[in-house]
Amino acid sequence: MRIRHLRESDYRRMRWKNGGGWTTELYSHPAPESSEGFGWRVSIAEIESDGAFSTFPQCDRWIALLEGNGMRLDFDGASPASLERRLDFVHFSGDAKTHARMIDGPMRDFNLIARRDLWRCKIRHRPLVGSMLFAASAADLWFVYMPAGSARIERRGDLPPISAGDSLLLEADAESGSVVVDGGGELVVIRLCAL
Numbered sequence: 001m002r003i004r005h006l007r008e009s010d011y012r013r014m015r016w017k018n019g020g021g022w023t024t025e026l027y028s029h030p031a032p033e034s035s036e037g038f039g040w041r042v043s044i045a046e047i048e049s050d051g052a053f054s055t056f057p058q059c060d061r062w063i064a065l066l067e068g069n070g071m072r073l074d075f076d077g078a079s080p081a082s083l084e085r086r087l088d089f090v091h092f093s094g095d096a097k098t099h100a101r102m103i104d105g106p107m108r109d110f111n112l113i114a115r116r117d118l119w120r121c122k123i124r125h126r127p128l129v130g131s132m133l134f135a136a137s138a139a140d141l142w143f144v145y146m147p148a149g150s151a152r153i154e155r156r157g158d159l160p161p162i163s164a165g166d167s168l169l170l171e172a173d174a175e176s177g178s179v180v181v182d183g184g185g186e187l188v189v190i191r192l193c194a195l
Contacts, residue, residue, distance in 0.1 A: 056094030068107025087125035149185010
């Protein structure tokens with residue numbers, strides 16, 4: 001598998017247009033040439049005040065608390081949701097008008113946004129105790145974020161250690177095979193299957 005190791009210097013940090021927070025884009029996967037924008041994007045948001053979320057038509061969204069006391073999400077036409085437990089993901093439509101209310105002060109959250117006509121996604125928070133296998137598939141990509149801990153990729157001494165805040169993008173290549181991450185801490189694991 002092709003392995004791309006992303007660190008803080010590879011991320012892009014942007015102030016929100018409404019001034020209510022910041023987005024750090026960990027990775028943005030381009031859409032096909034016939035489409036506009038991204039196919040999927042992973043980011044971390046620093047939310048400083050209550051406010052409306054941007055809409056992302058034709059997209060699905062997953063969001064979870066990283067740091068802070070959380071927030072309540074109110075959706076136009078759907079039941080509200082609360083982000084209070086760390087890395088417990090809430091799934092909702094990017095088409096929905098969404099308003100966030102802070103529970104008690106600023107917070108950080110982890111976000112995945114994906115075009116539903118292009119990608120099927122599964123996102124999980126997993127402890128890392130020893131080894132974890134990521135199997136290769138031509139249709140799948142893996143995006144792995146390490147919120148805490150440290151790890152290494154087995155049988156790849158040419159690659160640097162993975163530290164807290166780092167990410168991996170894993171893609172099948174001609175050599176195929178699989179990737180084994182070994183260490184201790186926790187991971188956000190995203191499996192993306194092209195439609």
